[in-house]
Amino acid sequence: MLQAKTKEQQDKVIELLQECGRVCVIDQDQDGMYIDDWISFTTMEKIIEYLRSVNKPKKATLDLSVVAHDMIEPVETWLAYKKEKAQSYKPTGFKMFYKKLCELSGNNPQVAMAIIEQSMQNNYAGIFPLRNNNNNYGRETITDKIRRTVEEANIFSQQLSERIGNQADVCDGDDAEVW
Numbered sequence: 675m676l677q678a679k680t681k682e683q684q685d686k687v688i689e690l691l692q693e694c695g696r697v698c699v700i701d702q703d704q705d706g707m708y709i710d711d712w713i714s715f716t717t718m719e720k721i722i723e724y725l726r727s728v729n730k731p732k733k734a735t736l737d738l739s740v741v742a743h744d745m746i747e748p749v750e751t752w753l754a755y756k757k758e759k760a761q762s763y764k765p766t767g768f769k770m771f772y773k774k775l776c777e778l779s780g781n782n783p784q785v786a787m788a789i790i791e792q793s794m795q796n797n798y799a800g801i802f803p804l805r806n807n808n809n810n811y812g813r814e815t816i817t818d819k820i821r822r823t824v825e826e827a828n829i830f831s832q833q834l835s836e837r838i839g840n841q842a843d844v845c846d847g848d849d850a851e852v853w
Contacts, residue, residue: 683728690720736768748775748786752801755794771801778803 678684779786793801
């Protein structure tokens with residue numbers, strides 16, 4: 675329901691009514707202001723347009739107090755990006771975004787910024803783990819873990835071969851254990 679809720683809004687409605695060249699009788703009670711005369715459609719449109727403009731619901735502001743001080747920059751960068759795309763978060767969605775950002779970045783603001791930048795560069799609607807293995811900010815990627823495990827296995831195999839080879843020279847080869 676459109677309603678002039680403040681004295682200022684009521685005065686503006688009266689001003690719009692007087693612009694139409696008619697003097698109207700205005701009644702007011704505890705519930706608001708009422709017009710007791712017929713007015714033109716154009717004037718009514720102006721009044722409705724004005725009341726809609728002043729009574730627009732306020733957008734809920736996000737509670738950034740939950741964001742750690744060093745994570746403010748990546749979060750604000752992401753929110754600015756979403757705003758440019760005409761997208762926004764509701765409070766619950768924002769909390770889930772922040773939780774995921776902290777999880778993916780290990781609470782590291784440099785990693786968080788890299789995640790945000792990657793998502794922006796790829797025009798993503800959400801955030802995802804870093805794909806760039808060259809700049810992992812101290813976090814070991816799966817590829818690096820595999821590479822490290824293979825290298826350790828190769829070293830172990832080489833050391834074992836050397837050890838077995840030395841013991842094999844001493845044993846006579848008749849079902850003797852090398853260990």
